[in-house]
Amino acid sequence: MRRAPVAAIIATLLMVAPTAFAADGTKADPAKGKLLVEQVCAACHGIDGNSAASANPSLAGQHPEYIVKQLNEFKAAKRKNPVMMGMAAPLSPADMKNVAEYFSAQQAKDRGASDKALIEAGKKIYRGGIMAKGVPACMACHGPSGAGIPGQYPRMGGQHSAYTLAQLTTFRSGERNNNTVMTDVAARLSDAEIKAVAEYIQALH
Structure with a gap:
């Protein structure tokens, strides 16, 4: 089966409608969110959303x-x-909004690259894509600095390279299948390309 050309992928990405965050009109309460973070989330993601373990995503500024x-x-x-299915199971919509609002207000740490030798290769993919393989530039959706677009595309800048590598790998294998565009993009990337772009993303801030 032929995959869609890069232009079609980018067009699809840019036409995705923003997620409704406060469709019910209620306002998030970050103070309540902090209490939940202290009780439930901090052990893996850090009290300030900057996780110490590279396998766990940092959520500060997301x-x-x-x-x-x-x-x-x-x-x-x-x-x-x-683990996350168990953690999310008892959360109400208000709980989710409160936790999300708290984490979004935290300051993400500047991590730098863990493997500087891969930065240049990762930069080329992130900023320019791989035209020959139909891979769009990551920054088309996630922005030049990895800031993403609120309501549409997540912040990536400064994320642990190990976590990004794991997510791209599971998108490619189909183990993670909650975003069809990312599944298609990841399917076009080699192990070396995934590792390089993950390192570059960690260095963004």
Whole structure:
């Protein structure tokens, strides 16, 4: 089966409608979110959203809409992770919004690259894509600095390279299948290309 050309992928990405964060009109309460973070989330993601373990994503500065979307998909088992599915199961919509609002207000740490030798290769993919393989530039959706677009595309800048590598690998294998565009993009990347772009993303801030 022929995959869609790069232009079609970018067009699809840019036409995705923003996620409704406060469709019910209620306002998130970050103070309540902090209490939940202290009780439930901090052990893996850090009290300030900067996780110490590279296998766990940092959530500091992440768009609240994206966090809510992922929590809902863990709860609905649309995104599979035994730990996160268990954590999300008892959360109410208000809990999710409160936690997301708290994490989004935290300052993400500047990590730098863990493997500087891969930075240049990763930069080329992130900023220019791989035209010969139909891979769009990552920055088309996630922005030049990895800031993403609120309500549409997640913040990536400064994320642990090990976590990004793991997610791209599971998108490619189909183990993670809650975003069809990312599944298609990851399917076009080699192990070396995934590792390089993950290192470059970690260095962004």
